[in-house]
Amino acid sequence: MRILVVFYSHSGRTRQVAAEIARRCGADMEEVLDARPSAGACAALRSIWDSLTGAVPPIETPSRDPADYDLVILGTPAWAWRVASPMRSYVMGNVLRFRRVAFFCTQAGSGKGPVFSELRRLCHQTPVSTLFVTETSLAEPTQQEPFQNFTKRLMSA
Numbered sequence: 001m002r003i004l005v006v007f008y009s010h011s012g013r014t015r016q017v018a019a020e021i022a023r024r025c026g027a028d029m030e031e032v033l034d035a036r037p038s039a040g041a042c043a044a045l046r047s048i049w050d051s052l053t054g055a056v057p058p059i060e061t062p063s064r065d066p067a068d069y070d071l072v073i074l075g076t077p078a079w080a081w082r083v084a085s086p087m088r089s090y091v092m093g094n095v096l097r098f099r100r101v102a103f104f105c106t107q108a109g110s111g112k113g114p115v116f117s118e119l120r121r122l123c124h125q126t127p128v129s130t131l132f133v134t135e136t137s138l139a140e141p142t143q144q145e146p147f148q149n150f151t152k153r154l155m156s157a
């Protein structure tokens with residue numbers, strides 16, 4: 001089974017989780033890049049505004065075609081309880097090219113919120129597996145079970 005892990009990461013946590021999932025599944029990786037320059041407090045405020053308004057910002061052209069893969073795993077940080085806007089742009093631009101999908105989300109710990117329901121709606125399909133990762137669980141090496149369950153469900157899908 002060919003698997004592609006597609007992720008957006010502003011400060012590196014989602015990238016770290018994406019790399020671990022890709023390592024466990026033998027998957028290729030694609031990082032979604034915001035095409036707008038961003039830094040500092042203005043970028044953070046814009047991110048929150050984007051999330052609250054459901055914005056679809058410009059992103060760099062992806063290098064891989066998701067249609068070449070049996071499964072696309074989409075990873076995003078939670079921004080104001082929603083999908084990070086560059087990932088929203090990626091999904092909306094590629095939705096017709098996904099065969100099957102799985103989702104993961106990193107967040108500080110505010111609770112699950114509507115991230116996965118938004119991704120489900122954008123993808124028009126139910127994910128084969130989902131994974132929420134909080135900052136605490138990422139820092140704690142004994143919290144490996146959710147990772148194992150997530151990848152086990154992927155491989156048996």
Ligand SMILES: Cc1cc2nc3c(=O)[nH]c(=O)nc-3n(C[C@H](O)[C@H](O)[C@H](O)COP(=O)(O)O)c2cc1C
Nearest residue numbers: 009010011012013014077080081106107108109110
């Ligand atoms: C603009 C913005 C909004 C955020 N909103 C939430 C939130 O609603 N709930 C939460 O638990 N964490 C929230 N966070 C924290 C991030 O989701 C969390 O730190 C995530 O792991 C960052 O991923 P990254 O390092 O890949 O960018 C927010 C962070 C930013 C920058």
